[in-house]
Amino acid sequence: MPRIVMKFGGTSVADLNKIKAVAKRVAREHHAGYEVAVVVSAMSGVTNQLVGYVDGVTQGGNANLADQREYDSVVASGEQVTSGLTALALQEIGLKSRSWQGWQIPIITDNAHGRARILDIDGARLIAALEQGEIPVIAGFQGVAEARRQSTLGRGGSDTSAVAIAHAIKADRCDIFTDVDGVYTTDPRIEPKARKLDRITYEEMLEMASLGAKVLQTRSVELAMKHKVRVQVLSSFEDKPGTLIVNDEEIMEQALVSGIAYSRNEAKITLFAVPDRPGVAAGIFGPLAEAAINVDMIVQNSSVDGKTTDMTFTIDRKDLPKSLDILEKSRAALGVKQIFHAANVSKISVVGVGMRSHAGVAQKMFQTLADKGINIQVITTSEIKVSVLIAEEFTELAVRILHDAYELDKVTSQLE
Amino acid sequence: MPRIVMKFGGTSVADLNKIKAVAKRVAREHHAGYEVAVVVSAMSGVTNQLVGYVDGVTQGGNANLADQREYDSVVASGEQVTSGLTALALQEIGLKSRSWQGWQIPIITDNAHGRARILDIDGARLIAALEQGEIPVIAGFQGVAEARRQSTLGRGGSDTSAVAIAHAIKADRCDIFTDVDGVYTTDPRIEPKARKLDRITYEEMLEMASLGAKVLQTRSVELAMKHKVRVQVLSSFEDKPGTLIVNDEEIMEQALVSGIAYSRNEAKITLFAVPDRPGVAAGIFGPLAEAAINVDMIVQNSSVDGKTTDMTFTIDRKDLPKSLDILEKSRAALGVKQIFHAANVSKISVVGVGMRSHAGVAQKMFQTLADKGINIQVITTSEIKVSVLIAEEFTELAVRILHDAYELDKVTSQLE
Numbered sequence: 001m002p003r004i005v006m007k008f009g010g011t012s013v014a015d016l017n018k019i020k021a022v023a024k025r026v027a028r029e030h031h032a033g034y035e036v037a038v039v040v041s042a043m044s045g046v047t048n049q050l051v052g053y054v055d056g057v058t059q060g061g062n063a064n065l066a067d068q069r070e071y072d073s074v075v076a077s078g079e080q081v082t083s084g085l086t087a088l089a090l091q092e093i094g095l096k097s098r099s100w101q102g103w104q105i106p107i108i109t110d111n112a113h114g115r116a117r118i119l120d121i122d123g124a125r126l127i128a129a130l131e132q133g134e135i136p137v138i139a140g141f142q143g144v145a146e147a148r149r150q151s152t153l154g155r156g157g158s159d160t161s162a163v164a165i166a167h168a169i170k171a172d173r174c175d176i177f178t179d180v181d182g183v184y185t186t187d188p189r190i191e192p193k194a195r196k197l198d199r200i201t202y203e204e205m206l207e208m209a210s211l212g213a214k215v216l217q218t219r220s221v222e223l224a225m226k227h228k229v230r231v232q233v234l235s236s237f238e239d240k241p242g243t244l245i246v247n248d249e250e251i252m253e254q255a256l257v258s259g260i261a262y263s264r265n266e267a268k269i270t271l272f273a274v275p276d277r278p279g280v281a282a283g284i285f286g287p288l289a290e291a292a293i294n295v296d297m298i299v300q301n302s303s304v305d306g307k308t309t310d311m312t313f314t315i316d317r318k319d320l321p322k323s324l325d326i327l328e329k330s331r332a333a334l335g336v337k338q339i340f341h342a343a344n345v346s347k348i349s350v351v352g353v354g355m356r357s358h359a360g361v362a363q364k365m366f367q368t369l370a371d372k373g374i375n376i377q378v379i380t381t382s383e384i385k386v387s388v389l390i391a392e393e394f395t396e397l398a399v400r401i402l403h404d405a406y407e408l409d410k411v412t413s414q415l416e
Numbered sequence: 417m418p419r420i421v422m423k424f425g426g427t428s429v430a431d432l433n434k435i436k437a438v439a440k441r442v443a444r445e446h447h448a449g450y451e452v453a454v455v456v457s458a459m460s461g462v463t464n465q466l467v468g469y470v471d472g473v474t475q476g477g478n479a480n481l482a483d484q485r486e487y488d489s490v491v492a493s494g495e496q497v498t499s500g501l502t503a504l505a506l507q508e509i510g511l512k513s514r515s516w517q518g519w520q521i522p523i524i525t526d527n528a529h530g531r532a533r534i535l536d537i538d539g540a541r542l543i544a545a546l547e548q549g550e551i552p553v554i555a556g557f558q559g560v561a562e563a564r565r566q567s568t569l570g571r572g573g574s575d576t577s578a579v580a581i582a583h584a585i586k587a588d589r590c591d592i593f594t595d596v597d598g599v600y601t602t603d604p605r606i607e608p609k610a611r612k613l614d615r616i617t618y619e620e621m622l623e624m625a626s627l628g629a630k631v632l633q634t635r636s637v638e639l640a641m642k643h644k645v646r647v648q649v650l651s652s653f654e655d656k657p658g659t660l661i662v663n664d665e666e667i668m669e670q671a672l673v674s675g676i677a678y679s680r681n682e683a684k685i686t687l688f689a690v691p692d693r694p695g696v697a698a699g700i701f702g703p704l705a706e707a708a709i710n711v712d713m714i715v716q717n718s719s720v721d722g723k724t725t726d727m728t729f730t731i732d733r734k735d736l737p738k739s740l741d742i743l744e745k746s747r748a749a750l751g752v753k754q755i756f757h758a759a760n761v762s763k764i765s766v767v768g769v770g771m772r773s774h775a776g777v778a779q780k781m782f783q784t785l786a787d788k789g790i791n792i793q794v795i796t797t798s799e800i801k802v803s804v805l806i807a808e809e810f811t812e813l814a815v816r817i818l819h820d821a822y823e824l825d826k827v828t829s830q831l832e
Contacts, residue, residue, distance in 0.1 A: 016472040050497065056432040057505045066504050073515050074500035077493035081466065084490035088482050089473045099489050103519070104564045148520045 003035040003130065005174040007140065007162035010044035012177050012236035013082045022236070023089035025177075026135060030095060035130040037169060038137045039162040040086050042078025050075045068113035069145075072152045076102070079139035079158070087137040097135040100126065102142030102150065107161070109143035109151045116143055116151035118160070123168035130169065138165055156217035163220045167227040174224070174231045175242075176216060181235035182243035183208060183215055185408035186260040190399045193409040197258060198241070201248040204258045207351040207385045221245065248353050256361055257352035257406040260399050266296070267320040268345045268377065268389060269327070270312045273337035276303040283334050284311065287326045293319045297347065297380045297387060308337075312378050314389065317343055345377065346395040349387040350402060362386045368405040374398055419451040419546065421590040423556065423578035426460030428593050428652035429498045438652070439505035441593075442551060446511060451546040453585060454553045455578040456502050458494025466491045484529035485561075488568045492518070495555035495574070503553040513551040516542070518558035518566065523577070525559035525567045532559055532567035534576070539584035546585065554581055572633035579636045583643040589660075590645050592632060593652035598659035599624060599631055601824035602676040606815045609825040613674060614657070617664040620674045623767040623801045637661065664769050672777055673768035673822040676815050682712070683736040684761045684793065684805060685743070686728045689753035692719040699750050700727065703742050709735045713763070713796050713803065724753075728794050730805065733759055761793065762811040765803040766818060778802045784821040790814055 006026055013019050022040075029036050041047075051063050054074055058066040083099035090097035102109075105125060109116035129136050140158025145151040153160050159176055166174035181196065183205065188194040200208070202225035209218050215233055224231045224245065234242025274280055281300070288295060296314045303309040315323055320343055327339055355361040362379075365386055369376060374397070378389040390398055403409065422442055429435050438456075445452050457463075470490055474482040499515035506513035518525075521541060525532035545552045556574025561567040569576050575592055582590035597612065599621065604610040616624070618641035625634050631649055640647045640661065650658025690696055697716070704711060712730045719725040731739055736759055743755055771777040781802055785792060790813070794805040806814055819825065 016469065019473060053432065053497065053501055054504060057435060057501050058508055067507055067514075070500040070504045070507070070515055073517070074497050074504075077496045080493045080496070081469065081490050084486040085469055085473050088470060088486045088490075091483055091486075092474055098483075099486055101489070101566075150517075 001033065001035050003037075003169065003171045004029060005037045005039060005162050005166040005169070005171045007039040007158060007174065007176045008041065008086075008236060009158065009176075009178055010041040010047070011179050013040050013042075013086065014044045016085070019082070019085050019089050020092075022086060023093055023095075025236070026090060027093055027095060030135060036135050037126060037130065037165060037171065038086060038090075038135060039140045039158060039165055040079065040082045040137060041140050041158040042082055046078040046081070047075060050078055069149045069151075072113045072116075073150050076139070076142045076150045076152055079141050083137045083139040087135075090135055090137070095135055096133055097137055098129070100136050100138045102139060103144035103148065105138070107143040107164070109145050109153070111145045111149075111151070113145065113149070113151050115154035116145060118143060118153070118164045121164055121168035123165075123170070126165070126169050153219075156220075159217040159220035160223055163224045163227075163229050163231060166229045166231075167223070172230065174229050176220075176231060176233050177236035178215060178233060179236070180215060180233070181238055181240065182233055183245075183259070185258065186399050186403050187262070190262075190396045191260075191403045193403065195409050195411070197243045199244045199246055199251050200258055201251060201353045202245060203248070203384050204351050204353055205245045207349065207382075208259055208261050216245075251353075255352060256354040256358050257350050257408065258354075259351050259408065260402045260406075261349045261351055262395055262399055263347045264392060264395060265317045266314045266345050266347050266389065267317040267323075268312060268314050268342045269320075269323060270310060270340040271327070271336045271338075272310055272340060273308040274311050275335040276307055276309045280334060281311070283330065284327070284336075285313075287330055288315075288323060291322060291326055293323055293326075297378060297389065299378050299380055314345070314347065314378075342377075344392045345389050346392045346398075347387055347389055348395070348398045348402065349385050350406070351385045353384050355386075356383055364405055365402060368401050369398060372397060372401055417449065417451050419453075419585065419587045420445060421453050421455060421578050421582040421585070421587045423455040423574060423590065423592045424457065424502075424652060425574065425592075425594055426457040426463070427595050429456050429458075429502065430460045432501070435498070435501050435505050436508075438502060439509055439511075441652075442506060443509055443511060446551060452551050453542060453546065453581060453587065454502060454506075454551060455556045455574060455581055456495065456498045456553060457556050457574040458498055462494040462497070463491060466494055485565045485567075488529045488532075489566045492555070492558045492566045492568055495557050499553045499555040503551075506551055506553065511551055512549055513553055514545070516552050516554045518555060519560035519564065521554070523559040523580070525561050525569070527561045527565075527567070529561065529565070529567050531570035532561060534559060534569070534580045537580055537584035539581075539586070542581070542585050569635075572636075575633040575636035576639055579640045579643075579645050579647060582645045582647075583639070588646065589648055590640070591648045591650060591658075592636075593650060594631060595652070596631060596649070597651035597654055597656065598649055599661075599675070601674065602815050602819050603678070606678075606812045607676075607819045609819065611825050611827070613659050615660045615662060615667050616674055617667060617769045618661060619664070619800050620767050620769055621661045623765065623798075624675055624677050632661075667769075671768060672770040672774050673766050673824065674770075675767050675824065676818045676822075677765045677767055678811055678815055679763045680808060680811055681733045682730045682761050682763050682805065683733040683739075684728060684730050684758045685736075685739060686726060686756040687743070687752045687754075688726055688756060689724040690727050691751040692723055692725045696750060697727070699746065700743070700752075701729075703746060704731075704739060707738060707742055709739055709742075713794060713805070715794050715796055730761070730763065730794075758793075760808045761805050762808045762814075763803055763805055764811070764814045764818065765801050766822070767801045769800050771802075772799055780821055781818060784817050785814060788813060788817055
């Protein structure tokens with residue numbers, strides 16, 4: 001019997017009527033002949049409320065300073081409630097169901113409370129339940145760490161729970177129900193002609209997600225890729241297929257480009273005349289990493305004179321003042337001549353597995369932007385994407401002209 | 417090192433400021449040299465909210481019809497939240513603390529979900545924590561049953577949790593913090609001269625509690641009596657000693673009478689001319705028990721003619737229509753001639769361990785009531801109490817004149 005995991009986020013279980021609707025949706029798959037395991041988040045707003053409680057009793061109202069084990073125990077209660085209610089709603093319409101907390105399965109995690117990683121899931125109890133026609137409803141986000149302490153996987157962790165459960169019970173597919181109905185070629189708010197993709201590869205999804213097309217938690221996609229779990233992103237409010245995230249072997253013929261991603265919240269820092277010697281990059285980025293500042297693009301040109309080079313990198317805009325502060329302190333020691341920065345930049349990326357085997361994808365991007373007089377400040381490339389930094393004011397224009405240039409509104413042969 | 421359990425109910429942990437106040441109170445005992453284990457309820461209102469959720473997803477909005485295992489899992493989350501927050505509040509003021517859920521200890525219960533009974537508590541982990549100077553904060557109300565399912569002990573179950581924990585960790589005392597500051601000789605709202613008792617025996621407390629002086633859950637007192645756990649009832653808002661509930665060996669000299677209890681919500685049913693033959697009582701009370709109607713006093717006079725007798729009993733007033741309905745159906749088969757009933761009766765009880773060894777206690781009660789022209793409808797007695805049924809309108813008057821007659825406003829030699 002085919003087996004699926006259905007994961008519902010906080011907005012899908014936000015109140016009792018929505019929970020009942022979730023139960024009906026699950027019942028339909030059950031009656032269609034699937035073995036179904038359900039993963040639920042907390043009711044939307046509840047996790048924030050619980051974090052607020054932790055804030056309220058801890059120093060300076062900062063949950064980050066709390067004992068993360070207690071934080072986890074408090075916050076995990078949100079999923080405990082929805083898992084029980086969803087199991088009851090399923091029973092109410094005549095199905096066999098029970099709730100499962102992380103520790104009951106168990107979902108074993110490491111001890112990094114608050115952002116734990118799953119080490120192992122024992123799928124035996126869930127599989128036994130499924131084979132008896134029962135629908136397990138699993139509290140997402142939760143696991144159990146050392147000394148029987150409850151752990152949580154961090155924000156968005158329920159997606160990761162769902163994928164890990166799907167792997168553990170050898171599910172044929174993991175359906176992630178969200179408030180969007182799939183993955184689009186670009187943001188439909190910017191380009192109304194944006195088209196929902198039927199399929200996308202894990203790699204493309206990773207690039208799209210980490211580049212700002214926030215649909216799935218990046219970790220869950222990485223996990224799905226690692227274990228080849230087929231993931232579908234679909235709407236919890238509409239009844240139609242979503243986007244299937246699969247191995248590229250499952251996609252018959254690759255489109256050159258699958259989508260255009262963008263990220264506005266970027267700031268750019270350029271270090272001018274950096275001594276060209278071993279260890280200088282480590283000297284620059286070490287202090288930033290220690291301050292938990294996430295560096296995104298890094299571009300270093302080869303030195304022309306063999307003595308100095310220039311280095312440019314991007315960071316989250318909110319980290320700019322702190323970053324400049326840190327860099328200024330080490331500037332002299334590093335022998336950096338000058339530091340420039342710009343806060344008003346956007347990153348635009350063209351993503352597609354197909355570009356691996358096709359030249360000319362990057363060139364088309366550069367030409368398209370040049371035709372509209374948009375200056376490219378920085379370029380980086382990976383196997384399946386090309387990213388450029390441009391002035392923020394051109395963001396929407398760039399997205400639209402690139403979407404047009406690669407004809408993303410047209411269905412191509414990538415779709416079976 | 418002396419060891420105590422401190423239990424805080426829902427009103428004592430109703431918000432973050434109250435939780436912080438609880439932490440300070442616990443800290444004081446800790447610094448005074450006690451090993452302290454804490455038991456907490458859910459924030460007041462939260463359990464009702466969770467039960468409301470269960471109601472909302474189940475048939476006809478009746479949580480009683482729900483799968484009680486899921487009900488338990490949902491409802492137990494309330495204590496999970498407060499236990500974590502209280503542990504954090506203790507850490508915040510520099511103490512070592514961690515939260516414990518029922519399954520982590522574990523507190524093993526039977527499978528009667530929703531009203532589970534504790535079978536066993538493994539105190540080893542808690543004792544180890546205490547001996548390392550840690551303050552365990554235990555989620556009250558919870559346990560774990562078969563198949564790793566969470567169970568709950570029923571309303572007021574946190575008192576029972578606290579007493580059971582106190583027994584398991586061999587605590588010297590179990591302090592129950594409530595919104596009253598102790599056990600009184602009678603209800604101070606009726607008799608302003610009512611006096612707080614320093615000590616009371618388990619038996620007296622059971623009679624007082626089950627007779628309407630609702631301070632502690634009856635089950636918790638039974639459990640304390642069984643295992644000789646010394647329990648103190650005291651105020652969570654005022655800083656003064658409460659009432660200690662102990663074995664009667666701990667009370668040097670017994671007062672004749674410890675208190676006057678009353679219960680207004682009574683209804684009386686009299687069966688007239690019941691055939692005096694074996695099995696007739698079972699025939700009457702069997703159908704009532706099946707309908708979950710709780711029968712309180714039962715009085716049957718010996719038959720004068722050897723053929724028929726009269727039988728009177730009391731029930732909760734709200735059960736009167738249902739009871740009459742049930743009795744009417746079996747009346748002919750039982751050979752009962754007539755059924756009388758009265759809804760407007762009150763039960764007044766005089767309670768005291770000392771009356772075991774003293775005659776005249778009952779007589780003083782009857783005389784006192786007679787002096788004011790209060791008619792006694794029914795009398796029952798046990799070893800340590802005398803109860804009478806009177807017209808409801810005399811409730812307050814009866815309580816006051818009896819309180820006076822036994823001089824309960826005066827401190828007697830029972831107090832060390």
